[in-house]
Amino acid sequence: MSDNKIKNMEDFAAVSGLSRPTVSKYFNDPNSVRSSTRDRIEAALQKYDFHPNIYAMNQNRKLTNNVGIVVPYLSDPVFAELARKVEENCILAGFRPTLFSAHGQPRLEVEILDGLRLLKPSGVLIAPLGRTPNRAVIEKFCADVPTVLFDSFLPDTGLGFAGSNNPQFAHLIVDYLCRTGEYPSFLEMRTPANPNANRRRQAYIAAMENLGFEPSIVKIDGEGWAFEEIGRSGGGKALLEKQFATNTILCSNDRLAIGFLTACYENQIRVGRGPDCDIRVAGMDDHPFSRFTCPPLTTVAQDFESVAKEAVSILVASIEGREISKPSTFFDGRLVMRESA
Numbered sequence: 001m002s003d004n005k006i007k008n009m010e011d012f013a014a015v016s017g018l019s020r021p022t023v024s025k026y027f028n029d030p031n032s033v034r035s036s037t038r039d040r041i042e043a044a045l046q047k048y049d050f051h052p053n054i055y056a057m058n059q060n061r062k063l064t065n066n067v068g069i070v071v072p073y074l075s076d077p078v079f080a081e082l083a084r085k086v087e088e089n090c091i092l093a094g095f096r097p098t099l100f101s102a103h104g105q106p107r108l109e110v111e112i113l114d115g116l117r118l119l120k121p122s123g124v125l126i127a128p129l130g131r132t133p134n135r136a137v138i139e140k141f142c143a144d145v146p147t148v149l150f151d152s153f154l155p156d157t158g159l160g161f162a163g164s165n166n167p168q169f170a171h172l173i174v175d176y177l178c179r180t181g182e183y184p185s186f187l188e189m190r191t192p193a194n195p196n197a198n199r200r201r202q203a204y205i206a207a208m209e210n211l212g213f214e215p216s217i218v219k220i221d222g223e224g225w226a227f228e229e230i231g232r233s234g235g236g237k238a239l240l241e242k243q244f245a246t247n248t249i250l251c252s253n254d255r256l257a258i259g260f261l262t263a264c265y266e267n268q269i270r271v272g273r274g275p276d277c278d279i280r281v282a283g284m285d286d287h288p289f290s291r292f293t294c295p296p297l298t299t300v301a302q303d304f305e306s307v308a309k310e311a312v313s314i315l316v317a318s319i320e321g322r323e324i325s326k327p328s329t330f331f332d333g334r335l336v337m338r339e340s341a
Contacts, residue, residue: 006050016044067095070126074101085308127151130195146318150311162310165330169300170203184250185216216245231259248280257283280341295339
């Protein structure tokens with residue numbers, strides 16, 4: 001060949017002096033060929049700077065190593081951390097994961113699933129937006145491609161799921177707040193972006209009633225995923241209008257709580273559990289930045305590692321056609337006590 005740039009697998013096999021099947025075997029599993037053959041191929045790879053098109057290779061197989069990971073909003077640090085753990089576990093299981101974000105848009109979620117079909121994935125892990133119109137589309141996709149849900153649960157589908165026990169989160173933090181001070185008011189968006197918010201509100205109501213307190217819910221305006229700004233502006237308005245029944249505020253999630261902490265600062269309201277403090281604030285999730293707020297945020301931590309490991313484990317079993325003994329697993333949260341409450 002006239003230059004050192006290889007265009008395809010056939011060219012690379014020719015310059016390596018090996019057969020095309022042998023070269024393909026190496027790229028599928030380097031340890032499947034003899035060490036002397038492996039040395040020849042790796043020397044040629046370095047010499048000719050050849051990088052095979054993995055996706056093109058996979059299209060020629062009945063079953064690829066591609067796995068899709070779909071999350072609602074990747075710029076949300078909670079989903080970013082969860083996606084990172086899922087991705088790591090996919091790689092450990094021998095798959096090549098590709099990460100997609102629906103950016104909070106149901107239409108884009110559908111488009112992503114349509115695009116994934118073209119990649120012939122072995123399977124897909126999806127944290128669904130939970131919008132009713134998309135449910136039929138997701139169920140149809142799952143009937144054709146091995147799919148496991150994580151984070152957001154779709155009841156009555158029979159699909160494999162791994163995620164957090166959101167009702168347990170609310171019961172745990174409500175019990176703690178009631179034992180250590182005034183009972184909490186619940187702060188949430190009027191139009192929640194994530195279906196888990198509804199489960200947390202329902203569990204808050206149940207927990208308060210079990211403890212003999214009247215639930216107090218404050219809904220603030222705002223749609224979409226700019227939770228911090230919604231918590232700051234809507235929470236600040238609620239403070240000025242004295243909408244909170246007590247001096248303890250439980251936010252639906254940590255991002256909302258982070259914005260609400262800013263609202264407290266802007267209104268010169270001292271947050272904390274000390275005698276010189278005006279208000280206590282808590283959240284749920286253990287957002288990666290929660291320990292760095294001022295004051296550090298009391299919350300309930302998600303078990304990201306266990307959720308990710310279990311979701312991938314269920315997917316592998318599904319791909320391999322093995323019976324799944326426990327298709328749905330909900331992991332309890334862990335109380336993290338910090339200075340805000």
